[in-house]
Amino acid sequence: MFLHSQAELALGSRxxxxxxxxxxxxxxxxxxxxxxxxxxxxxxxxxxxVKGPATVTExxxxxxxxxxxxxxxxxxxxxxxxxxxRTDRADARRGVLELSAEGExxxxxxxxxxxxxxxxxxxxxxxxxxxxxxALGAFERDIASGRLAAEIAQERAxxxxxxxxxxxxxxxxxxxxxxxxxxxxxxxFAVEPVDRAMLSDPKAHVIDRGGAxxxxxxxxxxxxxxxxxxxxxxxxxxxxMAVETGFRGLGAGRKLVEAAIxxxxxxxxxxxxxxxxxxxxxxxxxYESVGFVHQPAPRPGSHYARADVYMLFDASRKASRRSxxxxxxxLSVG
Amino acid sequence: MFLHSQAELALGSRxxxxxxxxxxxxxxxxxxxxxxxxxxxxxxxxxxxVKGPATVTExxxxxxxxxxxxxxxxxxxxxxxxxxxRTDRADARRGVLELSAEGExxxxxxxxxxxxxxxxxxxxxxxxxxxxxxALGAFERDIASGRLAAEIAQERAxxxxxxxxxxxxxxxxxxxxxxxxxxxxxxxFAVEPVDRAMLSDPKAHVIDRGGAxxxxxxxxxxxxxxxxxxxxxxxxxxxxMAVETGFRGLGAGRKLVEAAIxxxxxxxxxxxxxxxxxxxxxxxxxYESVGFVHQPAPRPGSHYARADVYMLFDASRKASRRSxxxxxxxLSVG
DNA sequence: ACCGATTACGTAAGTGATAACGTAATTGAG
DNA sequence: CTCAATTACGTTATCACTTACGTAATCGGT
Numbered sequence: 001m002f003l004h005s006q007a008e009l010a011l012g013s014r015x016x017x018x019x020x021x022x023x024x025x026x027x028x029x030x031x032x033x034x035x036x037x038x039x040x041x042x043x044x045x046x047x048x049x050v051k052g053p054a055t056v057t058e059x060x061x062x063x064x065x066x067x068x069x070x071x072x073x074x075x076x077x078x079x080x081x082x083x084x085x086r087t088d089r090a091d092a093r094r095g096v097l098e099l100s101a102e103g104e105x106x107x108x109x110x111x112x113x114x115x116x117x118x119x120x121x122x123x124x125x126x127x128x129x130x131x132x133x134x135a136l137g138a139f140e141r142d143i144a145s146g147r148l149a150a151e152i153a154q155e156r157a158x159x160x161x162x163x164x165x166x167x168x169x170x171x172x173x174x175x176x177x178x179x180x181x182x183x184x185x186x187x188x189f190a191v192e193p194v195d196r197a198m199l200s201d202p203k204a205h206v207i208d209r210g211g212a213x214x215x216x217x218x219x220x221x222x223x224x225x226x227x228x229x230x231x232x233x234x235x236x237x238x239x240x241m242a243v244e245t246g247f248r249g250l251g252a253g254r255k256l257v258e259a260a261i262x263x264x265x266x267x268x269x270x271x272x273x274x275x276x277x278x279x280x281x282x283x284x285x286x287y288e289s290v291g292f293v294h295q296p297a298p299r300p301g302s303h304y305a306r307a308d309v310y311m312l313f314d315a316s317r318k319a320s321r322r323s324x325x326x327x328x329x330x331l332s333v334g
Numbered sequence: 335m336f337l338h339s340q341a342e343l344a345l346g347s348r349x350x351x352x353x354x355x356x357x358x359x360x361x362x363x364x365x366x367x368x369x370x371x372x373x374x375x376x377x378x379x380x381x382x383x384v385k386g387p388a389t390v391t392e393x394x395x396x397x398x399x400x401x402x403x404x405x406x407x408x409x410x411x412x413x414x415x416x417x418x419x420r421t422d423r424a425d426a427r428r429g430v431l432e433l434s435a436e437g438e439x440x441x442x443x444x445x446x447x448x449x450x451x452x453x454x455x456x457x458x459x460x461x462x463x464x465x466x467x468x469a470l471g472a473f474e475r476d477i478a479s480g481r482l483a484a485e486i487a488q489e490r491a492x493x494x495x496x497x498x499x500x501x502x503x504x505x506x507x508x509x510x511x512x513x514x515x516x517x518x519x520x521x522x523f524a525v526e527p528v529d530r531a532m533l534s535d536p537k538a539h540v541i542d543r544g545g546a547x548x549x550x551x552x553x554x555x556x557x558x559x560x561x562x563x564x565x566x567x568x569x570x571x572x573x574x575m576a577v578e579t580g581f582r583g584l585g586a587g588r589k590l591v592e593a594a595i596x597x598x599x600x601x602x603x604x605x606x607x608x609x610x611x612x613x614x615x616x617x618x619x620x621y622e623s624v625g626f627v628h629q630p631a632p633r634p635g636s637h638y639a640r641a642d643v644y645m646l647f648d649a650s651r652k653a654s655r656r657s658x659x660x661x662x663x664x665l666s667v668g
Numbered sequence: 669a670c671c672g673a674t675t676a677c678g679t680a681a682g683t684g685a686t687a688a689c690g691t692a693a694t695t696g697a698g
Numbered sequence: 699c700t701c702a703a704t705t706a707c708g709t710t711a712t713c714a715c716t717t718a719c720g721t722a723a724t725c726g727g728t
Contacts, residue, residue, distance in 0.1 A: 002377075002381055002385075002396035002397060008451070008452045008453075008455035008456045008459065009376065009380075009448055009451060009452050009455075010376065010377060011356050011455055011459075012353050012354075012356035012357040012360060012373055012374075013353075013376075013377055013397070013398070014353075015349045015350070015352045015353035015356060016349070016350065016353035017398055018349045019346050019347075019348075019349035019350035019353060020346075022345050022346035022349060023346040026346060039346055042343070042344065042347075043336075043340075043344060043347055046340065046343070046344075047336055051336075062336035063336060063347070064347070064351055114343055117342070117343060118342040118343050119342075121342035121343075121345050122342045122467070124466075125342065125345075125465055125466035125467050126465045126466070126467075128465070128466050129464070129465065130463070131459055131460045131462070131463065131469065132458075132459035132460070132462050132466070132469040132470065132472075132473050133456070133459050133460075135465065135466040135469050136466065138466075139466050
């Protein structure tokens with residue numbers, strides 16, 4: 001093609017063409033997954049999904065576009081039922097955009113699709129080594145030949161066939177422990193100093209003190225975490241139970257809690273408690289279903305400012321049914 | 335920025351943003367050069383400039399866009415006076431787009447600007463090494479920090495300050511000899527077997543047979559070539575005189591021919607001739623001005639099918655004025 | 669408490685592209 | 699020679715954004 005002979009001079013056109021190919025590849029994956037979503041919506045929806053309700057200008061700044069672009073996109077998303085808009089009580093100029101329940105529910109299950117797209121793109125991007133120009137050429141060839149699309153489809157199939165596995169702590173997963181927990185803490189509350197310490201050095205703060213950390217893994221991808229903290233001899237705390245946004249509904253939360261209880265029993269614990277918050281309703285429902293019982297809050301000597309729920313594990317109420325699979329009810333972090 | 339934390343997932347958006355930054359950087363360089371041209375026009379204009387008149391669909395295919403895009407762009411370029419359109423005599427469906435004389439003239443001097451953009455972009459692109467993702471990050475940083483724009487501006491200044499120098503043959507420049515000559519041969523005539531042989535191995539076909547090749551160089555960039563072929567003892571042929579599209583008006587053509595004549599005299603030549611074509615009027619004017627005299631064509635035993643002009647050098651008519659500088663009249667290939 | 673500056677964000681108009689469609693000219697199989 | 703298929707390319711509608719501008723709400727200095 002003539003353009004390629006112009007090398008760096010036509011870079012603008014080449015980048016634009018690649019951009020459009022990538023949108024098309026992502027759209028193909030969404031279509032394949034049966035979700036009516038456009039790749040252009042991703043930045044806004046993903047932002048609302050990860051960060052929670054936000055204003056137009058805030059989103060615009062974070063995704064690097066102008067506010068009219070977000071404003072117009074928001075109008076379309078509102079019409080399509082993905083988001084709602086309410087006016088900020090404190091500042092009537094600001095409109096707060098929020099995912100609709102329906103929208104939230106859909107995005108909660110999109111994780112595997114996003115993961116497939118990310119892996120496909122990463123594979124193609126890694127193939128081209130060297131300078132940007134060389135890497136770009138290889139990337140373009142992968143797109144043109146359909147290799148990128150094929151790889152994304154293949155990853156989709158892998159993710160769909162995979163089941164959630166629970167694995168014990170590995171040092172190389174420490175960053176995932178931090179990332180996944182920081183995500184929901186920042187969204188729902190704030191990262192408190194006691195959180196920061198544990199998340200930045202989980203081995204020292206959990207493992208080395210006689211506790212355990214469990215990871216939920218889907219096809220090699222860490223999608224959830226749960227910590228069992230040793231409070232004193234025989235007394236353990238269930239903490240840092242989190243499933244990554246986008247990977248809900250796969251039963252990861254239940255598997256994590258059940259594995260944590262099993263570990264607690266293996267360690268010969270006598271008391272297992274947890275602290276949480278009323279706003280995390282799906283998580284509370286999960287805790288109740290596996291045998292946790294509500295206690296008057298706050299727990300004496302609670303670690304967390306955000307805790308307004310205190311539960312104790314009662315082994316006799318432990319659900320006897322086996323660990324749930326694909327039919328598990330939707331879960332949330334806690 | 336939130337988008338960057340999404341890595342490969344938001345690649346589409348990132349490529350688009352880079353594309354727009356590159357267009358903006360190129361436009362800044364054009365504005366700086368005082369030329370009213372938009373970077374989006376580049377692929378079409380450059381194609382017409384290098385390849386000559388072409389149809390809408392031909393251009394669309396070569397620059398990787400749809401024909402309506404080219405059609406609409408052509409309408410705008412026509413309105414702005416850059417191009418004209420005439421209907422193909424052989425096929426009335428086809429509209430042949432052609433640069434206007436005014437447009438051609440402007441593009442003929444844009445080489446240094448393009449060169450500056452290319453060098454700036456190349457420098458930024460080379461800085462980011464490793465996988466495409468890493469290289470992309472470095473490239474984005476260069477764009478955001480203004481380093482790319484600064485580099486282009488700096489290269490512009492260098493190119494503007496530079497003067498054309500004539501250098502003898504270097505093996506590493508053989509590809510330029512091929513590229514620059516192939517460009518005009520393909521545009522005006524066709525590459526004949528005798529051309530192909532000489533262009534693909536200039537050392538064997540020119541240097542080793544007692545001839546010479548000269549290069550016009552502007553700030554390290556090869557922008558023109560000229561060959562002096564040894565026909566027999568004392569008899570030499572001036573050939574392959576070409577200046578790259580975009581670098582006209584810098585006096586490179588005149589400097590090349592004058593240097594070739596000097597080399598011919600240094601070698602003690604007794605006869606210097608050349609073959610050319612009537613369509614290459616600017617080149618013929620140049621040849622006349624340095625002392626070449628028209629002879630009846632074709633020359634007995636001519637190498638080329640395209641030759642309909644045959645000239646002999648007459649040392650007594652050699653222009654006495656010194657090698658022209660910036661004030662030189664516009665030249666063309668021949 | 670006031671008023672100019674700033675901020676939030678919607679609307680309008682324009683741009684650069686695309687997909688979809690229509691029409692006229694040309695090609696080629698029978 | 700005829701007619702269906704193909705080709706060239708213009709037109710229309712649409713999209714995803716931009717710049718420019720307007721309006722209302724809020725902030726902040728006096």
